[in-house]
C-alpha cells in the first residue's frame with residue numbers, strides 16, 4: 230500500500246491555545262483509517278486542515294504525493310478529496326436528485342459560456358450526470374425522496390444525501406466527519422454497510438469520529454488526545470491500550 234494522504238508534523242494554534250501538537254500519520258491507499266478522540270481533542274481542527282478549510286500553523290499535508298498544505302478546497306477536490314460535515318451540508322432547496330447531479334460537477338469539462346450556449350458537450354455531460362445520480366439514488370436507498378427538497382428530509386437521510394453526493398464525485402479519498410452523529414442505531418448499521426461496500430470497491434476512507442462502533446470498519450486507527458496522537462493500531466489494540474482507555478473511554 231502507498232500513502233494517499235500524509236499528515237506531517239502538523240501543529241495548530243488558535244491564539245494562545247495550542248490545539249494540535251506535531252501530529253503525524255498516513256492514510257494508506259485502499260484503507261479505512263479511523264481517527265478517534267474525546268471532545269476537544271482537535272479532530273475537527275485536523276479534519277479542516279486536511280480538507281483545506283484551515284492552513285496549519287506548522288507542518289505539511291501531502292495529498293497523492295503532492296504538497297497540498299496551501300492548496301484551496303476546490304483544488305483538493307479536483308485532486309480527488311471529498312469531505313462531509315459534522316452537520317450534513319446539503320443544498321436544502323434542491324431535490325435529492327438535483328443535489329446528486331450537482332455532485333457530478335467535478336467531472337464536468339465545460340464552462341459557463343459553453344453551458345450558456347447549450348453546446349452538445351454540455352447536454353452530454355448533463356445526461357451522464359443524470360444517469361450517475363439515478364444510480365446513486367438506487368444505491369443509497371433514496372428512491373422515495375428523489376424529488377423531495379433535501380432540506381425537508383430527516384437528519385439521517387440528509388446525511389445519506391451528503392454522502393451520496395460526495396461519492397458520485399468519485400473521490401480517491403473520502404473524508405467523513407462524525408458521519409454517524411444524529412443517526413439511529415439502524416441507520417448506523419446501514420451507513421457501515423455502505424462504507425464497507427465503497428471500500429471493497431477500492432475507495433479510501435478517512436473516518437473521524439468518537440463513535441467506537443463505527444470504528445469496526447476501520448483497518449487502522451489513530452487516537453488523538455489534547456492535540457497529540459497517543460496510540461495507533463487496530464480497533465482491538467485501541468481497546469486494549471491503557472492510554473486510550475484512560476483518555477478516551479474514561480476507564
Ligand SMILES: Nc1ncnc2c1ncn2[C@@H]1O[C@H](COP(=O)(O)OP(=O)(O)OP(=O)(O)O)[C@@H](O)[C@H]1O
Pocket residue numbers: 243246248266267268269270271272273274275439
Ligand atoms: N476557531 C476556533 N477558535 C478558537 N478555538 C477553537 C476554534 N476551533 C476549535 N477551537 C478549540 O480547539 C480545541 C479543539 O477543538 P476541535 O473542535 O478541533 O476538537 P474536536 O476533537 O473536534 O472536538 P468535538 O468532538 O467536540 O468536535 C477546543 O478546545 C476548541 O474549543
